[in-house]
Amino acid sequence: MSHPNRERADRILDAAGELLLRMGYRKVAIDDIARAVGIGKGTVYLHWRNKELLFQALMMRESADLTDEMLAAIKADPAMILPHRMIPESFLITHRRPLVMAMLRGNAEIFGSLGDLALKKQQDELGARFENVLLRHRLIRADVPHVSYALHAATLGFYLGDTVSDDFEGIPLTEKADVLAHLIRAAFEPPGEPDPVAVAEVAAELSSALEELVSGFRNGIYTHDPTRAPG
Template identity: 85%
Template sequence: MSHPNRERADRILDAAGELLLRMGYRKVAIDDVARAVGIGKGTVYLHWRTKELVFQALMMRESADLTDELLAAIKADPAMILPHRMIPGSFLLTQRRPLVMAMLRGNAEMFGSLGDIALKKQQDELSRQFEHVLGGHGLIRADVPHISYALHATTLGFYVGDTLSDEFEGIPVEDKAAALAHLIRTAFEPPGEPDPVVVAEVAAELGSKLEELVSGFRDGIYAHDPTRAPG
């Protein structure tokens, strides 16, 4: 059931996101957000006690929405769980979300003191679980030294590469995703086709971990929901 307080919370987050991209984290004040929504500053504070919490909720909402898109893709095709499908798939989904791109690129001005939040810890833990499950089922190679680091560094290069040089600006984003898929497939996955039964098992196991992550995010977004106040 839709709740008016939830709807207002979402309007606050929508406005915060637009202002964030336009002005940068440090310049946005709660006053600006309240004005953009057409409410008083005190009403914003009913939902979140500080500016940091508003933007933390915004990040959680973006991450939850992105993960839901990924889950839908895995349900439609369990082979999406393979690294060479999932990593480029996430890359493409992320490119359509400017706020997530800003977060990933570690825009210090934009995210001020938000870098060290539980969100990051949860995602790091999820990466570890993914590698553990994929490795246990033989879907990633066992002979790559420091595979977590290598996978992370490879993937990150595709997100930040074009911020370091404009040399590759003209490459369409789908072509970049295809290059990333080829690299992951050849460098990190064993040769040959994986067993579809194993792929389906892994998709079910990792899909449920992603669902847990999303429900944690969704709870966290509205953790200070005024409807939850005692009374």
């Protein structure tokens, strides 16, 4: 059974997320969040001792939910780990999460000092590990110079393109994901059908790494939750 304090923590995070998108990080005060939930300010501090930690918890929860969606997709079809499937799927999942989009676009107004999270470091490490595994199993081309940089730059353009120019606003999101898939397939994957054994091995390895990441996030969300405080 879920602990009532855990439920209250989730209500606080829900309210914080809504206020964040409406007002921006700097303008949201703990007072506003407490009022939105209908509790006293002191109660919010029982869970997180300052605003920064509260918003870090919010980002962890978003990241954990997003990663769970990705895991479900890989479970349903291991070939989802191929870059031309995974990167566009992640693009679509991310666009359904306005808080994550705000975080990715480095919205300084919203996130204040939150950009540089340990969370980001973990995700970067996981990304590098994933690329190494793909290279090892020949599911990504070894002849692309600075392949990590190239993949990163190619993908990022799809996330940030709209912030730089509105020339392509009319293209539906799913079509943008298809363009991204085509680009990644053509530029970064070897020709021909991928080896199903390699696909299965990479899917297993990536799934366990992602599960580890999610459990780390889930533990971190409630670190300042009284139910987890040492007795």
